[in-house]
Amino acid sequence: MAATAPGLRKFALTAHVTSSVGLLGAIAAFLALAVAGLTDREILIVRAVYPAMEMIARFVIVPLAFAALLTGLIQSLGTPWGLFRHYWVLIKLLLTVFASSVLLVKMELISYAARLAAETTSSDGDLRAAGIQLVVHAAFGLLILLVPVILSVYKPPGLTRYGWKKQRASSHSILT
Amino acid sequence: MSIFTIARNRRKGMDDPARYPGTPRWVKLFSIAAGAMAVLVVIVLHAGGGLRHNMPSASALDDRTAPEGGR
Numbered sequence: 001m002a003a004t005a006p007g008l009r010k011f012a013l014t015a016h017v018t019s020s021v022g023l024l025g026a027i028a029a030f031l032a033l034a035v036a037g038l039t040d041r042e043i044l045i046v047r048a049v050y051p052a053m054e055m056i057a058r059f060v061i062v063p064l065a066f067a068a069l070l071t072g073l074i075q076s077l078g079t080p081w082g083l084f085r086h087y088w089v090l091i092k093l094l095l096t097v098f099a100s101s102v103l104l105v106k107m108e109l110i111s112y113a114a115r116l117a118a119e120t121t122s123s124d125g126d127l128r129a130a131g132i133q134l135v136v137h138a139a140f141g142l143l144i145l146l147v148p149v150i151l152s153v154y155k156p157p158g159l160t161r162y163g164w165k166k167q168r169a170s171s172h173s174i175l176t
Numbered sequence: 177m178s179i180f181t182i183a184r185n186r187r188k189g190m191d192d193p194a195r196y197p198g199t200p201r202w203v204k205l206f207s208i209a210a211g212a213m214a215v216l217v218v219i220v221l222h223a224g225g226g227l228r229h230n231m232p233s234a235s236a237l238d239d240r241t242a243p244e245g246g247r
Contacts, residue, residue, distance in 0.1 A: 087203045158200030 009078060016071035020152075023064040024145055030056050031138035037117075038131040046127070050110075050117035053134065057103075057110045065100045072096060085163030088156050092148040099144050106137055 030053055037049035072093065076083045084090055113130040159167060 087200060091203075091206065156200070156202050158203055159197075161196050164196050 009075075012071055012075045012078060016068065016075045019064050019067035019071055020145075020148065023061065023068050024142065024149065026056060026060045026064055027138055027142050027145065030061060031135065031142060034131060034134040034138050037113075038128065038135055047117045050113045050127070050131075054110050054114035057107060062103060062107070065096075065103055069096050069100055082163065082166070084160055085166060086155075087158040087160055088151040088154075090160060092151050095144055095148055099141055102137070103141065106134075109133060109137075 033049050033053045033056070037046050037053070040046055040049070073083065075081075076089050076093075081089050083093065109130060113127065113134060116127045116130060
């Protein structure tokens with residue numbers, strides 16, 4: 001376990017909470033735009049929404065996702081929680097890695113929708129199909145990223161086998 | 177946890193058991209839910225022909241939108 005100074009630990013925690021909650025907010029904004037792009041009857045709004053979504057994804061969501069992942073790694077490795085010792089930390093890591101990977105894969109779809117919207121010759125059917133996918137992905141992303149927030153707040157107990165062995169080893173070393 | 181607490185728990189046989197207590201119930205339930213969700217997503221993807229079924233590649237889109245001045 002790497003021990004970090006309390007000041008640095010607080011800073012890492014602040015950065016982690018800020019990036020994680022900011023990521024949730026950005027995805028909620030993305031979802032609101034995706035729904036507007038799908039449901040609004042005003043063609044100018046529909047054509048404006050998708051480039052805005054691409055900008056939010058590229059310049060806000062992706063950086064925040066990686067900031068949340070990086071600060072989470074720093075936070076867990078610099079505190080007694082560890083990265084693989086507690087199930088709630090491990091599940092948070094897996095969910096964040098999964099969501100970030102899907103986000104990177106779906107950047108192509110987001111760019112595609114933005115390009116379709118910018119074209120005046122593109123059919124509304126293609127844009128609508130892409131819009132439906134974006135709504136579904138944003139909604140699932142929001143749901144998946146709510147789980148780490150809940151886990152962080154409740155911190156449900158449960159050591160992994162590795163964490164249990166580490167705890168036993170440290171207990172023995174204290175006693176002897 | 178202080179050394180006194182650990183020593184007291186050891187005397188009571190509460191701490192440091194010989195065997196791993198096992199995976200918590202909430203982790204098992206979470207795993208089942210995640211597995212069910214993954215199966216559902218795979219079924220939906222296959223039923224819908226895949227998420228990319230109506231998305232042409234970037235090059236295809238570029239071909240479609242190429243200016244006509246090149247002919």
